[in-house]
Amino acid sequence: MIFRLPEIHPGRELDRSVRYFHIAKEVRLKYGFEEELFSQTGILIVANFAAARRLTARINRVRTEESGTDKLVTPGQINALGLLHELIHLVFRNYEQVQNPGVFSRSVQYLQEVIGDDDLGKVMKKYIEVFPPLPVLRGEQTADQYLTGVTGDKRNVEIIVEELIILHLENINPAFDSLKEMFNSEPLEEGTKYRQLIKEAKSFFQKEEPAAFFGISLLDALESVILANPYQIVEQLKSLRAFWPPGLEFPFDEMILLGMDLLKEDARLFLGGGDGKGTPPVPKYEFDKEYAAKLKESLSKGGARQFDFDDVELSFMVEEERFTEDVHWMPNVVMIAKNTLVWLDQLSRKYSRKIDTLDKIPDEELDNLQRWNFNSLWLIGVWERSTASSKIKQFCGNPEAASSAYSLFDYDIAWELGGEKAYENLRDRCAARGIRLASDMVPNHTGIFSRWIIEHPEYFIQASEPPYPNYTFTGPNLSDHPDIELRIEDRYYTREDAAVVFQHIDRRTGKIRYIYHGNDGTNMPWNDTAQLNLLDPVVREELINTIKKVASKFSIIRFDAAMILSKKHYQRLWFPAPGQGGAIPSRSDYAISKQTFHKMMPKEFWRDVVDRFNEDMPNTLLLAEAFWLMEGYFVRSLGMHRVYNSAFMHMFMKEENDKYRTLIKNTIEFDPEILKRYVNFMSNPDEETAINQFGKGDKYFGICVMMATLPGLPMFAHGQIEGFTEKYGMEYRRAYYDEHVDPHLVERHAKEIFPLLKKRYLFSQVKNFELFDFHDGYRHVNENVIAFTNRVGDEKALVFYNNSFFRISGMIKNSSGKRMKPQYSSGSDDNWEASNVEDQKVSQNELEFKSLSTALQIKPQDGFFYTFKDMISGLEFIRSGVEFFNDGFGITLNGYEYHVYVGFKEVYDIDGSYSRLNHYLHGQGTPSLALTILELNLIDVHRAVMDFFSKDILLELKRHAGLVPDSIHVGEFSTPFTMRFTSVLNRISEYKRVPFKANEVMNQLIKDLQILRGYSSYIDHSDEQSLGKYWLLSRQGTEDHVYTDILVLYTVVKRLLIAIESATGEDPFSLYDSLLLEKPLWQAIIRLGDKYHEAKYEFDLLRILESTDNIYSRRGIFNPEGKAETEALPFPTISLLEKNEVRLFLGVNEYQGVKYFSKEQFVQLMTWVYTLNGLRYAERMVRKGGDKIKDQAGIFKLFRSKEFTQATATMAKYTDGLINLAIHSGYRLEPFLVAIPKLHESLWIQPTSPAKPAKKVAKPKVTAKKPAAKKVKEKKAPEPQKEALKTSTAKLKKSTKTGRKK
DSSP states (O other): OOOOGGSOOTOOTTTTTOEEEEHHHHHHHHHHGGGBBTTSSSSEEEOOOHHHHHHHHHHHHHHHHTTTTTOOOOOOHHHHHHHHHHHHHHHHHHHHIIIIITTHHHHHHHHHHOOHHHHHHHHHHHHHHHHHHHHHHSSSSSSHHTTTOEETTOOOOHHHHHHHHHHHHHHHGGGGGGGGHHHHHHHHHHTTHHHHHOOOOOHHTTTTTTTTTTTHHHHHHHHHHHHHTTTHHHHHHHGGGSSOOOOSOTTTTTHHHHHHHHHHHHHHHOOOOSSSSSSOOOOOOOOHHHHHHHHHHHHHHTTTTTGOOOOOHHHHHOOOOOOOOOOOOGGOOOOOEEHHHHHHHHHHHHHHHHHGGHHHHHHHHHHHHHHHOOOEEEEEOOOOEEEHHHHHHHHOOTTOOOOOSSEEEEEEOOGGEEEEEHHHHHHHHHHHTEEEEEEEESSSSSESSSSSHHOOOGGGEEESSSTTOOOOOOOOOOOOOOOOOEOOGGTTTTTSSSSSSSEEEEEETEEEEEOBBBBOSSSSTTTTTEETTSSHHHHHHHHHHHHHHTTTSSEEEEEEEEGGGGHHHHHHHHSOOTTTTOSSSTGGGGOOOOHHHHHSSOOOOOOOHHHHHHOOOOEEEEEOOOOOOHHHHHHTTTTOOEEHHHHHHHHTTOOOOOHHHHOOOHHHHHHHGGGGGEEEOOOOSSSHHHHHOOOOHHHHHHHHHHHHHHHSEEOOOOTTTTTTOOHHHHHHHSOOOOOOOOOHHHIIIIIIHHHHHHHHHHSOOOOOEEEEEHHHHHHHOOEEEEEEEEEEEEEEEEEEEEEESSSSEEEEOOOOOEEOOGGOOOOOTTTTTTTGSSSSOOOOSSSEEOOOOHTTOOOTTEEEEEEEEETTOOOOEEEEEEHHHHHHHHEETTTTTTEEEEEEEEEEEESSSHHHHHHHHHHHBSOHHHHHHHHHTTHHHHHHHHHHHHHHHHHHHHHHTTOTTTTOSSSSHHHHHHHHHHHHHHHHHHHHHOOHHHHHHHHHHHHHHHHHHHHHHHHHSSSSSHHTTTGGGGSSSSSOOHHHHHHHHHHHHHHHHHHHHHHHHOOOOHHHTTTHHHHHHHHHHHTTOOGGGGGHHHHHHHHHHHHHHOTOOSTTTTTTTTTOTTTTOOOOOHHTSHHHHHHHHHTTTTEEEHHHHHHHHHHHHHEEEHHHHHHHHHHHHHHHHHGGOOOHHHHHHHHHHHHHHHHHHHHHHHHHHHHHHHHHTTHHHHHHHHHHHHHHHHHOOOOOOOHHHHHHHHHHHHHHHHHHTTTSSSSSSSOOOHHHHHHHGGEEEHHHHHHOOO
């Protein structure tokens, strides 16, 4: 049988709910209490909670007018006082009827004897005067007549004695001080023996039979109850149970529980709810197998009822797991949230155009999301919103406010976002990039103005009159429908109160409803929402249909505040069982038992939703926002695919690392599948931004690494990547902070976080996830380090993060326990190496503990080594299998340091090289293991190179090159030079296994140095000042030897590489890299002095420039290589400037969309280009002369030839032209590159003389080479010397990049 809400009547009178207490006559008049509120004996009647609230409103209204708000009372106090009064009467009746018949009749007789009949009469008459019964108040009886009368079967004098005793108890009770005005006994003490009466009454009862359980007199027992709990009303009420005979049911248990609930509501009204910012508790899953078996057996036999276990704390023991299996794409979802209206406004500013609908979102933004490896976009606020919400916010002072994204009119794409067509456009573009759209669904409530409010107001929780009599509804009508009026309570606008209901008037029928606002019991009601009544099966069915409508558009649905629709919390909030109310003011009026609630909602709403979706729409990912220790219940019992894990954010932010590690441990010990279904986040729309909570430093990125590598769904917040700090309200149309993207933060995400997101397949599952304890040097577990492994197939990962400021050293070896599930034992990798697994296999559903070597499938035998890489630093590592097995993994972590080791590969050491490498690195990382092995093999070569380039050798080289003041012409090298140079050749010969003729190589080196000497002298003594303008050594101070040292070093290395090339046929540039010469050369250079550090970039630049084309080789300018190029070929200068290394040297940077480069670095670059290319040309000219140039004098003569002079002058002119272009472009890269071809053209068309003689000389060769001749204009012939140079150098086309002929 299904029960509907109308069977529960709001404001109904509960069984035994009538309350009584004393009210003095003056107080009745003061507060205007009607006669109908009083019993025949003059006692105030409180019929129900609504009556208590009305009385409270009257009292507080008068007291506020008199003295402000310091003496206000609450409905809970009124109810508790009446309940206490009633329970004491019940104790008296029970005592008199069961224990001591006739006791009150005897008490009257006793008092008459000890006090005197007259004095007793005076006390009673005074009582009647102060607290008049209705017949006396109305004048129907005198006091004497009333005293001689009978009420029911009891004499009135006995009733008054009883009331006098209760009045005494009320007056000594501190818990009711705020109400003492009602029952103050001081007027009775004036002129009467009231005090003596109470004293003698106590004496009388002390002589009677003691009260059961207490062992003392009845009055003393009642006083002890009050004095033992002087300010605790609830404890006083509970203590009265002790007066009830054993074995009999106490009939007021439910009334006490309801009274407690009303007091809780009072506290919420006066104190408000919490802000929800505390750290969530850690789930414990304290599983007792024996107890669980008993519960299940009891259920099967009907001895227990299923609704008894709606409390989640017990349900996991009796319910079978009912996870919903993921569809293939679900485990690897990576989500980013966007507050839609704010995002569109930010995009409009960014792109300087109006972007106000979904279809206008630029493709570049979606490309960014794809490049950042996000595959889900959560659009917050895409549905049609309730207009009433924006009206309320605007009335309250925010004229720009939109309606809240969670106060909805209906589930249609908002027209202001472009409606259905704009959504379809965005959906299709996202789908093309592998991005799924996600949306909210708000099942708990609608907007205060919604389609259902208009068409189905019966769908909502409501009352026929306001729950609090002081509520007024005179404000503006918030409805846009002509037949409906909607008003929220007046004092919300003045911020004096936040009422729990709003007024709904249907003009069609005249019916007035008071509909409850949505509320989760933690804070104030959501005043722009209307609470749905899920006890109505029609509402539940309509909600499920609406969810399906949302799923037809979005493959991921986030259910807002899903936990408040669970049976446990829905009843607690709206129809609380007695003793469990108080969360929402006035809802204790609607208390029902768990049995009744279970009949009305026999199945969890969310279980029904999931079952229907599993059958009809299984490709929809259902994500629940759930807290309050319900995370595991939502995925394991209710079957949601994913659930919020707010503990991740709170505990990591507060560095409650022990709690979070315990959370993971408890979860994987109970059921690991829960862990993979968590949604981990650093911020969400209800919380402060990630930047405000975690900063922008290492801690922020450490938590990001945890989010990216722990099982679960990583969810990034709006603006988190960009570094925004503003928390966007759900009513925001725009961002109010003027914030700009932090490029460094985005770049660090791109370097460290986005690559991890691409590997979510490696981290998202739990089958192979293992958590490890991190032991410090004292073998204590350091809870600040989160360490775990995971694996999919042969791909493995090992992750460390130190979530503390302190430096920590320690190691991991054995995992925490994880429950083995049946599905974990299946698969081909279980017996990956059975003979090498030292851990004992465990049975299904038992805890399994693994060693690190087992978790990573590492073989512990000798000879097995494992290489792996840190995705954060990029360094590569090697460890032996024996080390993993015996020692685990040791590491030192600085504060907030993190590492993600992946790419584990097994290698077997055949020749001992891996063992040597492992010993050499000793656990440290290296940029490349392959290069490090190569370095170890080249260690003798590198030592020889470093030994060779000492200060004395460099000085000797510079003397040969004429680069020092005391240079002399020396024919041969010194003996030390010869020995060291020969040592270098020998070490290279041994490594390459080829012979070298040392004398021949040194002779060639001498000639290279002579060329350098001659060219340097030529530049220094040239009449053309422009030749020395960009000569490298002209930029060097007299005491500075950096550039001279680098030039002679360059000359020697170049000769070595040419010599090796001759012997092996290998390309010189490949040789430079394969021999790793950069390292020993740079180490040799930095030993020469501190200033050499300044030349590091320029030293690196040598390698780049040596391997690039000559920028002076373009047709029509200076072509020493004789190239006949087509116009389609790129200009060498442009090609050079497009190299990343060159741009890095130039300091290319972007500002407001324009790329700039450094003036100083560009001049330095051109100086190097001019110098190196000049030396190359000089070398080619000398080599071309062959035996004709035998000595230094011949070289000097060659360099003074017209051909050589003209070539170098053209080089200088072109270099000068490039410098001027850079100046005129404002050092903006793009305009500079565009202008380079024009510079070439301007140099090419320049006529020279004498033209005719040169033409005659050049004519035969030009005619013979037709392709080149076609490019020359007939009327503007080039200068003769240049044309002759082209002809004479044509044979050099096949020369190497170093200028040496093959």
